[in-house]
Amino acid sequence: MSTTNHPALTPVPDPGPQTTATTAPRRSLRSLFARHTYLFALGLALALLVANLVNQPNFGATSQLANLAPLGIAAMASVPSIMSGRGGIDLSISPLMTLSALLYATQLHPIGLGGYVALPVLMVTGALVGTLTGLLIVVGRLQPIVVTLAMFFVLTGVDLKLAPSPTTVSGTWMANFAGSMGPVPGGLVALAIPVAVWLLITRLTTYGSLLRSVGGNDVTAFTSGVPVGAVRVLAYAMGGAMAAVGGLVLIGLASTAEAGTSSAYTLIAIAAVALGGIPLQGGGGGIANALAGAAAIYLLQSLLGVLQVSQTWLQVIYGALLISAVLFGAIAARELKAGR
Amino acid sequence: MATHPLTAEPDTVLAVDGLRKHFGPTVALRNAGLRLLPGEVHALVGENGSGKSTLVKILSGVHRPDVGSMEVGGRPFAPRMPAQALRAGIDTVFQEVLGVENRTVLDNLWLGADGLLRPVSRDAGRRAKAEKILTALLVTPPPLDIPFGALQLSDRQTCCITRSLLRDPKVLILDEATSALDYDTRTRLFSLLKERAAQGMSIVLITHRMDEIREIADRVTVLRSGETVATLDADWDHDEMIRLMTGGAHLVQDTVRVAADAADTAERPVVQRVRGSRLRPGGAPCDAVFRQGEIVGLAGLEGHGQDEFLRLLLGHGDTEGVVRIDGDREHRVTDPRRARDLGIAYVPRDRRGESILPWFSILDNFAIATAGQDVRRGLLSGRSAEKRFGHYVERLNIKYGRTSDAITTLSGGNQQKVVIARWLASQPKVLLLNDPTRGIDVGAKRDLYRLLRELSRLGLTVVMLSSEVDEHVELMDRVLVFREGSLAAELAHEELSRERLVDAFFGGAAVTA
Amino acid sequence: MMTTQQDSLSAAEAAPGVDAATSGADSAEVRPTPSAGQWLLSLQRRFPLVQVLLTVAVFAWGAATMPGFLEPTSIRSVLVLCALAGLASIGQTLVVLIRGIDLSLAGFIVVGAVTVTRFSDVPGVPLPVMLAVAVACGATAGGLVGYMCHRFAIHPIIVTLAAGSIAVGVTAVLSGGGYGAGAPGWATRLSSPMSSTFGIPVPPVVVIWVLATAVVSVLLHRTLPGRRLLATGAGPVAADLAHISTRKVWVTVYAISAALAVLAGVVLAGFAGNVDNRLGNPYLFLSIAAVVLGGTAFGGPGSYTRTTVGVLLLTVVSTVLVGMGFQEADQQILNGVVILAAMAVYGRERRLRDQV
C-alpha cells in the first residue's frame, strides 16, 4: 500500500548497487523466493495438503480437484485485471461465472450445444463482457473498482433474469469436469484451460511482458510506445474468458445453474489472489500465485471440515488463519525486499 | 556568430513552426519552432520553464499542440501518442528516468519494440544488440537479466538511452538525459552519438551544461518563456547565450545577491553540526557545520550522496553525529519528529508525490503542518489560517485566485511557494530544501531567491540541495560537493565558479573541506 | 487497489496544470475564465450536484406517478430506511477517505445486534455497560485491523474480510449459537416510522442520523483530527512528511468504523425485531455503493454528506422501483447503471499523458 512505503524516508535504492548490479543475483533461497512469489502460498498449500491427507485417509484427489476448480478459476480470472495496475481489479468475476453457467443451461444446452462446443462459445462471451468492462475503465477513465462494482450489480441482475429459479442440466458433457476425462481428473482439465489460455497469450506472445510492464509503470510503457489502453482492456477480456470456464465447472459439479451463486466467489477470489502474493497495485505475480493462494484457502476450509471443528468456532478459526497467512506472507515479502 | 532566421531548408528532417500549447491556466509554449538537419547534433537550450520539455513532449506525441505545424521529412506529422511518433522515427529519452523497476534490464531495453500480441521473438540477436550498445557506453555493463530496479541511477539512465538507440530512430531526442550520467559514460555516449550522427541520425540534445553543448552540438536553438528566440551555429558565445536565455539579467539579480563575506559568517554561531556520520555503509564519514543565517548549497551529480546528506540533517540514517545547537545547548537529531521540534523544516523534492495534498485547497495545503495553531474552541478556524497565510503571500509573492481553490490550479512555482510557506510557518531555525527550483518558472525562482536571502539575513539557516550549477554559483554562501557517497569538497562563495564546481563534481582538483 | 488512485476528481482539468508546471512550463499568461462546463465541473467537485438532482427528479417522479408517495407515513418510512443505511455507511466513508475499504462491517453489525438482543438481560450487568463493552471490543478489533494493514502494508480487503468472519464467529461462540430474545422495546421504537422524538413527529433514528451527519461532517472538515484523516488520504507521503502519524490515523479510523458498525447493529436489531447472523449482509455492499455513488473517491476528496446523498438516491430509486413493481433483477441492474451514470459524469482519472 502506497500509504506505507515512503520514498523520502525509505533507504535509497541501495548503497553499492554497482556490486549487486554487476554480479548476477545470488542463487540463495531468499532470491529464489524473491523471484517466485508464489512459493510461500505453495508451501502453505502443501503443508495443508499433508494435514488433510493425514486426517483423511481416502482424500479422493479427483473430486477434490474438481471442487477446487471454481475457486481456483475465479482467482486466476482475477489475476490479469489486478496485474494491469492503476488499481485494476474485477469484482464482477463471480457473477460472470454464474452468467456463463446460466447461459449454458438456459440457452446453449436447450439448442443442443451441450457438448464441449459450448466452451469456446461461452469463453468468447465472457471475453466480450470483460472487454466491455475494460472499455468502460480505459475509455471512460473510471476507477476500476467503481466500474466493476457496477458490473457486479448489473450481471447479478442479468443472472436473476436469465433463471428466476435453478435450472437443472444433469448428465451433460460438463459433468466430466466433476469426474474424470479418461485418465485425467476433470478438475485438472478445468483448471488447465485458463492456465493454457494464460500461458498461450502471455508466453507465446509479447503480451505477457507488456502486461507486466504496464502494471509496473504504465507511464514508461506509454512513452515507449506500448498501447497501454489495449493492454488493459485485453486483461479484463482474458479475465472474462477464464471466468466463463469457472461457470461450466459449477454446472459440472452441481448439475444445476442458479443465480444464487452470483456473489459467492467475489471476495474469496481476491483473498486468494492476495494470499498468493500478487501485489494488488499490479505489475507483479502471475497465475501460479492465484492457484497457490486458492489451493491454500480451499485446503484450509477442507481441513477445518475434516477436523470436525464445531460450527461456532469454525468462522473464528477460519478468519484467524486467513489473517495470519496474509500476515506471514507480507512479512516474508518485506524480509525479501530488505534482503535484495 | 549568426542567428538563423527560421527559413525552411531543403533537406530538413524535422520542421516545427509556431507551436502553441497551454495547460489549464498556464501557457507552456507560445511560439516554438525548430529546424533539424540530417546528421546534426542540435542542442535545445533555455532556462527551466522555458518550455523545452513541453516542446519535446509534443514532438514525442505525449501532448498535442493547440496550434502550429510539424513536418517529418516533408510530410505533415501530428502524433496522437508516442507510439506514432516512434513509428515516424522520432525517439525520445525523457528527463525523468523512465523504467519498469520490476522487469529485467533486457525487457526494459526492448520495451515497446513489438506490438500487442506478436509472437515472442526469442532471437539472441536482441541480446547481442543490447550488449553491443551497453558495452559501448559502460565500462561494466549490467547483466541483462537483473531487475531494472537494481540498477543505480546512472546505469538506469544509460539503459533508457540504449532503449532508444536500439530502435535506431531518424531523430533521437535526449531531454536532459545526460544529467544523471557519470563523467565517463557521458563521454562514451557522446562519441557514440557523434558516430551515429555521422551515419545520418539527427540528435536533439537538451542540457544545462554549456560544456556539453560546446563539446558536441553543431547548432543550438534557444527557447525563452515558450518562444524560440534564436538558432545559433557552433561558434556561439557564452554571454550571448546567457543573454538570449535569460533575456538579460543573471539568474540571481544583484539586488538580491549580498555576498555574505566569509569573515562575517565565520563568527556566526553554529546551529547544526554533523560529525563523523556516514551517508552510506562503508562510505567515508563526513563532518560539516551550519552557521546561523548562511545559505549552504549541496551539489554533486545526481545520486552521489547529497540526498542522503540532506536526509541526515533531517534525522534519517546514521544520525549518531548529528546535533542541533541552540546557544550552548546541543540536542541530538534522532528522527524527523525530533528534528521538527528542534526547528528543522524540510521541503521535499517531488512536489506532487511528497509535498502537496492534491485536492486540498491552497489554504489547507499551507496550514496542514501547523494546523494546531488554528484551533479555536476545538474547531479549525479558517480565518486564523488566512491570517497566517497572509504574512507569506506577499513575501513570497504568491499568485492565486482564492485561497479556497485547489492547489492544483496553481502553477508549479506557486505550488512550491505555498509548500515553502507551509514550512516557514512552523518558524524553523534551519530550513532544508531539496531542489526547490526544479521545474519552476524563472519568475518564481527569482522570488524564491529573494526570499531565501531575506530569511538568511533574518538569521535562518538555509541548506539547499540543487541540481543547477548556476544556482550554486550565484546564490550560495558555501557549497558542499558530494561524490560517490561522501563529502568531497567544500567551496566558499568567493571561490565558486561553474568550472570549479563541475570540476569538483568529477573529482578534479577539489578544495577539500 | 484503491491505494493507487490519485486525486481522481480534481484530476480532470487541474492536473495538467501541475504537470505543465513540473515539466517546466512558464505560467506567465493566464487564460480567460474557464467555460461554463468547467464551472459546473468545479461545482460538482465541491458538491454532489448530479446526485442531488437525480434524487430530486426520481422523488418528484415518484410523487407524481404514485398516490400516497407524499404521505407523512410514507416519507417517514423511507427516511427510516435511509437512516439505517446511512448510519451503516459512516465507517465505510471514513475508511474510503484514507484509501482503505472495510468488509468487516457486516460482522460488527451482528456483534452489536446480538449484544442488544441476546445479552440485554444478563443479571448484574446493565445493558449500557454491555454495549460499552461490545463497542470497546469492536474498536479494539478494528484498531488491530488498521494497524496490521498499515504496519505490514497488507491490503485491507482480505484483513477486514477475515475480521468480519471472526466477529460473527466470536458472537456465535459467546451467545452459544443461540439468538436469544428479540430486541428490547426502546430499540424497536428507535426505528419505528410511527414513533416520534421528543414530540417531533420524526422517528428517533432519523434524528440520530441527521445529528450524526452534522457531527461527522464537522469532525471531518472542521477539526484537527479530521484534517489529519483527510490529509492521510490525500497524500500519504506528504502527510507523513507533514508530521502526521498516518499509522495512528489508520488505527483510529478502523477502530471508529468498527465501533460505529456495532452501534449501527443495535439500531438494526431494533428495526429487525429479531436477529440472525445475516443481519449485516445487505448493508455491506449497500454502504460501498452509497459511498461510491455519493462521489467520495478513494483517498478523497469526499465527505459524509456525499454519502448521505448517495444513500438518499439509492433508497429513493429502489423505493420507486418497488412501487412500480420492478422485480429484484431489474433493481440490481438499475443499481449498477445508476452508479455508472453518476460516476461517468465526473469521476474521471488523470490522463496517462499528463503523468509523463
Place this chain on the structure above:
Amino acid sequence: MNRSTHRRARTRVVASSSGIVLTVLLAGCGGSSGSVGNGAAGGGTTEAKGKASADCGQVPTIAPKDPDGAVKELPAELQKAYNAYGEEVFASAWRDRKALGRPAKVGFSYLPTSNAYAAAVVKQLEASFAKAKADGLVKGKLVKRIMTDPATMTPAEQIRGYNELVDSGVDVIYVTPLSGDAMVAAVDAAGKKGIVTVALSSTIRSKYAVNVAENSYLNIAEPTALVAEQLKGKGNVAVVRGFQGLSAETIGYKAVKDVLAACPDMKVIGEVNGAYVPPVAKGELLKFLSSHPQKIDMVAQLGVMGSGVYAAFESTGRDTPKVVDAGASASSLASWEKLAADGYETAGTGGNGTQQAKAWFDVGMLVLQGAGPKVGTITREPSVITKDNLADYLPQGAKPSDLGEVKDGEPWMPEEYLAQFFDNPAKN
C-alpha cells in the same frame, strides 16, 4: 374440499414446518442461494399438470408427477399429501435393501445454522444419534461436514463435503441440502456404492435418496386458501416473495397464483422481495407501502417472513391485513394473538425442527434395517394454524420480538404415520 379443509383444521392439530424454512433460511446466508427440489428449465414444475380447477378459497387438485406409480400404491389417505407435489416422486431404490445387521456408521452433511430452526435440527439429530448408539443401532461418532465459509456457500461446496463423507465409508448420510438438484449426481454415485442418503426438507430427485419433506405447494396453498375464504374472496393482496432463484420459492409463488386465480375479486396490487429474511421483508414492505396507500386485505408471504410482515404494518400504524403465516414462528404467532383480541383472524402453518429431525433420523434407521420404503419421498399434508388451534402452537409468553420456534403440537410424522410408508416396518 372447502368443508374438508375446515374439518382437517379442527380435527387434526398438526404442526407442520414448511420444508423451505430450513433451506432458504440458510440459503439467504451470505447472499448465496440454494434450490429446493425440482426446477427443470425454469422451475414452475406444476404447470405441466392440469390447471387450477377450484372455487375461490379452495386448494386446486393437481396430480403429482409419479413416474414409477409409487404414489398410486399408497393408501388413498396418504395420497392426498402428494397433491400438487412440486417434484417427481420416484420409487425408492432401497425397497429391497437387506438389513444392515450391524451398527451403522452415520454421516451428517449440513449447512451453517443461522437460525433457531436449523439449530434445533442439528441438536435433535445429535440427540437421536446418541440414543440410537445406546440402542446399538449406530457406532462411532457422527461424522459431520459443514461449509466453512458461509460467504462461499454454494451447492458445489456442499457436494464436496458430501463426497468426503462418502469416501469416509459411512453407511448412511443425513443431509440438509442447499440444493436438492445439485445433489442428484453425487447421491446416485453414493447410492451405487450402497450408501443411503436421507434428505430433510428439500427433495433430491434420485431413487437412492429418501426424502423426508414438507409439501411446498400445499404449505402455501392451504393457508392462502383459508384466508381467501375468510375474506369472502374479495380484497387487495400483496405478495411477499422469498429468495428468488429457489425452486421452492417458485412453487410457493405458483401456489399463491393458483389459489387466487379462482378468486376474481381478489386483486394482487403488488409484489416485494422478502428473500425469506424477515428484516428484509419488513424493509421492502415499508418501501412498498409508501407508494400504496390503499387498503391491503391480505399479505401472502411465501414462508417464514410472517414476523417481518407484521412488524412492517405495525410500525407504519396501518391496520394489519390478514397475513398468510406459512412457516409460522413464535414471533408471528404472538403478533397474531395480540391482534386476535379484537377479532383478527388469519391462517398459517407451523412446526419446529426438533420433531422433524426426529422423524428424519427414524426414517434413515428404518431404511438401514431393511424396512423397505415404498416411495422415495415421504411427505405429509401440511397442517394449518387457525384461531381455533393457535394456542397449541404459541409458546407461553411469546413476544412479537421472539426468535423461537412454534410449539410441537401433534407429532410430525409419528412412527405409525411413517410405518405406512414401509413394507415391513415391524422390524423396528
